[in-house]
Amino acid sequence: MAAPQNIVQIPKPDFAHRLSVSTSPTATFHSPPASFSGALPTRAAPKQLKPFNTQDIKILLLENVNQSGRDILTGQGYQVEALKTSLPEDQLIEKIRDVHVIGIRSKTKLNEKVLREAKNLLVVGCFCIGTNQVDLEFAAKHGIAVFNSPFANSRSVAELVIGEIITLARQLGDRSNEMHRGTWNKVSNKCWEIRGKTLGIVGYGHIGSQLSVLAEAMGMNVIYYDVISLMGLGTSRQVPTLNELLNESDFVTLHVPELPETKNMISTAQFEQMKEGSYLINASRGTVVDIPALINASRSGKIAGAALDVYPNEPAANGDYFTNDLNTWGEDLRSLKNLILTPHIGGSTEEAQRAIGVEVGDALVRYINQGITLGSVNLPECNLRSLTLEEPDHARVIYIHQNIPGVLRKVNEILGNHNVDKQISDSKGDVAYLMADVSSVGIEDIKEISESLEALSSRVMVRVLY
Numbered sequence: 001m002a003a004p005q006n007i008v009q010i011p012k013p014d015f016a017h018r019l020s021v022s023t024s025p026t027a028t029f030h031s032p033p034a035s036f037s038g039a040l041p042t043r044a045a046p047k048q049l050k051p052f053n054t055q056d057i058k059i060l061l062l063e064n065v066n067q068s069g070r071d072i073l074t075g076q077g078y079q080v081e082a083l084k085t086s087l088p089e090d091q092l093i094e095k096i097r098d099v100h101v102i103g104i105r106s107k108t109k110l111n112e113k114v115l116r117e118a119k120n121l122l123v124v125g126c127f128c129i130g131t132n133q134v135d136l137e138f139a140a141k142h143g144i145a146v147f148n149s150p151f152a153n154s155r156s157v158a159e160l161v162i163g164e165i166i167t168l169a170r171q172l173g174d175r176s177n178e179m180h181r182g183t184w185n186k187v188s189n190k191c192w193e194i195r196g197k198t199l200g201i202v203g204y205g206h207i208g209s210q211l212s213v214l215a216e217a218m219g220m221n222v223i224y225y226d227v228i229s230l231m232g233l234g235t236s237r238q239v240p241t242l243n244e245l246l247n248e249s250d251f252v253t254l255h256v257p258e259l260p261e262t263k264n265m266i267s268t269a270q271f272e273q274m275k276e277g278s279y280l281i282n283a284s285r286g287t288v289v290d291i292p293a294l295i296n297a298s299r300s301g302k303i304a305g306a307a308l309d310v311y312p313n314e315p316a317a318n319g320d321y322f323t324n325d326l327n328t329w330g331e332d333l334r335s336l337k338n339l340i341l342t343p344h345i346g347g348s349t350e351e352a353q354r355a356i357g358v359e360v361g362d363a364l365v366r367y368i369n370q371g372i373t374l375g376s377v378n379l380p381e382c383n384l385r386s387l388t389l390e391e392p393d394h395a396r397v398i399y400i401h402q403n404i405p406g407v408l409r410k411v412n413e414i415l416g417n418h419n420v421d422k423q424i425s426d427s428k429g430d431v432a433y434l435m436a437d438v439s440s441v442g443i444e445d446i447k448e449i450s451e452s453l454e455a456l457s458s459r460v461m462v463r464v465l466y
């Protein structure tokens, strides 16, 4: 990290506007909107902390991050380059060497090979829910914070699944395709109402539980399976095993994260457990379903239909890529009856993307400018109240370090020569995060603190903001 240079004042962000678009509870973290100010005790204006000139912060946004997020970052004066697609690994490596911040969605793979090259990288913003595309452990060990938006698109996914349940039950995809080809095929055979049918939800988290409420409102019975014990909403009921869920459900829908334990979670043995003529929906991650097994189950009539939004391999950009070159079974899959295929659009609504842009954009600004890690998925979550404009000789020291005995003593020996106004420290696995606000420090003191911390053997990353 470059040595601290000078202080730059930037306009106060428009928090009131942001609160109006974000649906995430984390938005409550922000200062209250201006309309509240009369009712609250007067507080000194927060000081914007910067490690260097704002325009020196270089940000690369990939995969068409929403304008709401881009506006927040450009509004800070950072240099923002925004691309519509993800990048092939060689180009990504070339670009990531230079940037302090990268913003991605689900396609960009930030694996160890890529992150090793990211010598200036401070923070990753996943403008989505899933963070399986990032090597979180490697990032943490190198002091790179990762943020996501944990539930701003949950409702959009749940609504898509509701649409798919009816679409499958009524064979709407096939009827529509036939009509597009000029064929009139009026049938009721094996077309059903969803009222009174059983929906089995695998993974009862943000999306699964939201879906549960919507499905019950439409007259479905809901059961769910999860690795943790959770209270069911409405009259939904948790079942103890995946097999029990598969045995009882007319529709099975998957909402688990991509993990080693969820890889091919639905394969030949699980299709055998499903009811004859039932349906499968996967809007979680492509690795969760064994697609060749699904092709067999569909051809044999064991399942009456399926809807897939996610695939083991997905293209980096829009275009004619969904072929056997991408996934060897691509054409077999496309030939199946009553199969809805969508290009990973579960969270792709205006509402969700706008809210995600705001939530992740704000988290990045808080981290870059103030070192606050609230909401980070890989570093301990630490917060200190803001320094104010009335505290001009203060600096915020951030020391990301290995979580080993004796570190705090050494850090406090360095900080002990100064007045530490407030301090917080927390750890997560092998990595710990310390923030301290020190007063009455000038540029020379800041330089000395920074260099002394850099010299400690436990150091992962040092930032001094002032």
Ligand SMILES: NC(=O)c1ccc[n+]([C@@H]2O[C@H](COP(=O)([O-])OP(=O)(O)OC[C@H]3O[C@@H](n4cnc5c(N)ncnc54)[C@H](O)[C@@H]3O)[C@@H](O)[C@H]2O)c1
Pocket (backbone or CB within 6 Å): 129, 130, 150, 151, 153, 154, 157, 202, 203, 204, 205, 206, 207, 208, 225, 226, 227, 228, 255, 256, 257, 258, 259, 261, 262, 283, 284, 285, 309, 310, 344, 345, 346, 347, 348
């Ligand atoms: N298609 C899309 O566009 C889209 C959009 C958002 C999220 N997603 C995917 O959906 C997944 C779920 O999202 P969410 O917000 O509901 O996540 P969440 O973390 O809120 O819920 C996941 C649930 O799965 C459970 N779980 C984990 N492992 C399990 C296992 N082996 N068996 C059963 N249950 C298990 C967890 O305990 C948790 O309750 C995300 O991880 C993401 O991959 C897809």
Ligand SMILES: O=C(O)CC[C@@H](O)C(=O)O
Pocket (backbone or CB within 6 Å): 105, 106, 107, 127, 128, 129, 130, 131, 153, 346, 347
């Ligand atoms: O927008 C995306 O690319 C990912 C959407 C979804 O899978 C998520 O993880 O939020």
